Amino acid sequence: MNMLTVQDLRKSFGSFEAVKGVNFSVEKGESYGLLGPNGAGKSTTINMITGLFPPNSGEIKIKDIDVIKNPKQAQKWIGVVPQEIALYQSMSARENLKFWGRMYDLSGSELEKSVDRVLEIIGLTERAKDKVSTFSGGMKRRVNIGAAILHKPELLIMDEPTVGIDPQSRNHILETVKHLNGEGMTIIYTSHYMEEVEYLCERIGIVDHGQLIASGTLSELRETIGDHSKIILSIDKESSNLEGLAQSLTGLFSEKDIQIQEQQVMVFHKEPQLILTDFIQSVAKTGTKITSVNIVEPNLESVFLHLTGRNLRD
Amino acid sequence: MRKIWTILILHLMAFFKSPGVLVLMFVMPVLFSGIFGGMTMNSEQNKPIVNVVLSDTENSGQILNLLAKDQHYEWKKATRQEAEKNVAAQDVAAAVVIPDDIGERISASKPLLDIIVQRKNESYLALSAHLEGTAGLVLRSYQATSKLDSDAFPKVLETITNNKGVTVEKQTIQKDKQTNVEANLMFVGFAMMFMMFGLSGAASTILEERMGGTWGRLMVSPASKLQIILGYLLAYFFMGWTQFAILMTTMNLMFATTWGNLTYLIPFASLVILSVVGFGLMIAGLVKTKQQASAISAVLIVSTCMLGGVYWPIDIVPELMQKIALGVPQSWAMSGFKEIISGSLHSATLMKDTLALVGFSAIFFFIGLRGIKFE
Structure with missing residues (x-):
């Protein structure tokens, strides 16, 4: 059963076309990641899904409810974690959670129980009475998530929820999301951190320039680049013999799998362990001094590079 | 209704916790009224x-x-x-x-x-x-x-x-009463000016909330736009009334001032406060940042209060200025308050003032609601 269906979604701001015909669907209980660099159109897509503003054209359905026609009906089923810390800084964590709970029709003992449950999930029971303004960036982000899960939404939409926080808080947030997904909550997670998306999401959509350029599981996306690992030899600039290196390596590997730079030599191969010794020996024979060896498994970064010709953080 | 109430309480709490707003809305008008009111009263005694x-x-x-x-x-x-x-x-x-x-x-x-x-x-x-x-x-x-x-x-x-029927005595009675009305109008004028500053500042928190993300979060909650905006506006309305009531009570205790027939005063004051709320909303709808709102509010409030007879009686300014004053809501508000406080109530005049304020409020709300971005 589809929790979310997005069809041919388009949005322009003046002459700028931010989203250009995006299509995807998310099944109930699934965790779906939207990966893309800043300005790719992820947040605009998310804002249209949450009903913040309507698309120019296209269709969005949450549990078969038309979000464009009945946004308020659809919003009951979703929890939204915005990119900003959308909290009242002068209020305590508990006061904030109670306020947002009331906005989702919670009241009385049900509200109190929900607030206690969420404070426990986000690990801030001890600091519940403290003002949000006194919290660290990571703690604020956790309350930001807490405010979105009070009403136990079936679909949780998270827009870059870990921006600008310390690794410890990031881990806590990732574990919380994993836990919520494990309990059956459908997750849509946008980020430009590929490690987070790789860790959390069963399926991933890669967004660039307002278009969904690839979608699938991590292994399906890896397949798009032939599942090749990358062996990187860092070399000493002074001793390197670039011409000799090129001659030596073209005898062993095909030209398209070799990249030679001033301080790095790279070879792409499906089974790096089998060719590693030959590769190192060939480089060493040219008199070039090797300073380190690194094998990089195919990842989303390399998929993105393959698909767009750019790095994710460019 | 519960969501409106929740938003209303949230903003009233924030309002009463903010020292800056409290000074602007309560301390300043009471202080100004106390000082200038005291001077007016003392001038009678000396x-x-x-x-x-x-x-x-x-x-x-x-x-x-x-x-x-x-x-x-x-x-x-x-x-x-x-x-x-x-x-x-x-x-x-x-x-x-x-x-x-x-x-x-x-x-x-x-x-x-x-x-x-x-x-x-x-x-x-x-x-x-x-x-x-x-x-x-x-x-x-x-x-x-x-x-x-x-x-x-x-x-x-x-x-x-x-x-006792000689002219001199009769004139004396009339002058005392006139002086009280003028002093009371001065209190009302101060209240209105500081209310305009306070509420236009409060309304521009919508801009801050848009930047901070809470506005957007409210918009994607199941609360409707009407519920959200009513929550905000009612909070500002109650802030205005709290200020007015405190000022009225304080001036009554300090100078034994009377405020005329409450049956007329309460609805008319409510209308004035509503138009001030509308003014604040209009400013919030016309600008992009709170800083812009503060700058534009200051210029508009001071100039229109001068024109509208808040600082001095409108009768003493040239005829042309009196005609220009009809274009600002303060002149109608002061005229209505004068009618009510003086006790010599002319229904037709008060009705004219009321209709003018209704018109101003409608324009302010129309511009404000069109300008506010509900996203």
Whole structure:
């Protein structure tokens, strides 16, 4: 059963076309990641899904409810974690959670129980009475998530929820999301951190320039680049013999799998362990001094590079 | 309804926790009203002194009693030398000399009373009018009794003095009442000006919330746009009313001010507060940042308050300015408050003021709601 269906979604701001015909669907209980660099159109897509503003054209359905026609009906089923810390800084964590709970029709003992449950999930029971303004960036982000899960939404939409926080808080947030997904909550997670998306999401959509350029599981996306690992030899600039290196390596590997730079030599191969010794020996024979060896498994970064010709953080 | 109430309470709590807003909305208007109201009231208590130089005759004594009917001055006897010295030192506003030879002066068509002043200021102009009136009474009394006994003249003067229906007394009652109305209007004016500052600042928190993300979060919650905006506007409305009620009570306790018929005052004040809320919303809808809102509000509020008769009575400004004043809501608000507080209520005038304010409020809300981005 589809929790979310997005069809041919388009949005322009003046002459700028931010989203250009995006299509995807998310099944109930699934965790779906939207990966893309800043300005790719992820947040605009998310804002249209949450009903913040309507698309120019296209269709969005949450549990078969038309979000464009009945946004308020659809919003009951979703929890939204915005990119900003959308909290009242002068209020305590508990006061904030109670306020947002009331906005989702919670009241009385049900509200109190929900607030206690969420404070426990986000690990801030001890600091519940403290003002949000006194919290660290990571703690604020956790309350930001807490405010979105009070009403136990079936679909949780998270827009870059870990921006600008310390690794410890990031881990806590990732574990919380994993836990919520494990309990059956459908997750849509946008980020430009590929490690987070790789860790959390069963399926991933890669967004660039307002278009969904690839979608699938991590292994399906890896397949798009032939599942090749990358062996990187860092070399000493002074001793390197670039011409000799090129001659030596073209005898062993095909030209398209070799990249030679001033301080790095790279070879792409499906089974790096089998060719590693030959590769190192060939480089060493040219008199070039090797300073380190690194094998990089195919990842989303390399998929993105393959698909767009750019790095994710460019 | 619960969501509206939740938003309302949230903003009222934030409002009462904010020292800046509390100072602007309560401390400043009470302080201004206290200082300027106190000055107005004190000016009534510190009457200007007028020295009276007179001989020890019955006629002179009765004329002094007649002069003393005007209670806006403190009438003190003095010798001519003392009086001249006091006038020169500006210790008194003026000195009046009541001559012994009233009859001769009348026969010779000379002025009945001499006045000694250093400068012909505002106080002198008011005093000279009173002296002319008194001299006229003395003249007519003298002419009426010229063929009677010599006792008749002072007796007539005594009768006139004891008659409570004389014009001077009547004018005094009217002036006191007028002064109270003016002071009360000044309190209302201060309240309105600071309310405009406070509420336009509060309304521009919508801009801050948009930047901070809470506005967007509200928009993607199941609360409808109507519920959200009503929550905000009702909070501002209650803030306005709290300020007005506190100011009214404080001024009542400090200066025993009266506010006219509450049946008219409460709905009219509510309408004024509503138009102020609309003004704040309009500013929030027209600008992009809170800083812009503060700058534009300051310029608009001060200039329209000047035009609208908040700082001084609109009657004293040139006719052209009075016509321009019709284009700002404050002039209609002050006119309506004047009608209600003075007690001499003209329904037609109040209705005109009310309709004008309804019109202004409608325009403000229309512009504000169109400008606010619900996303």
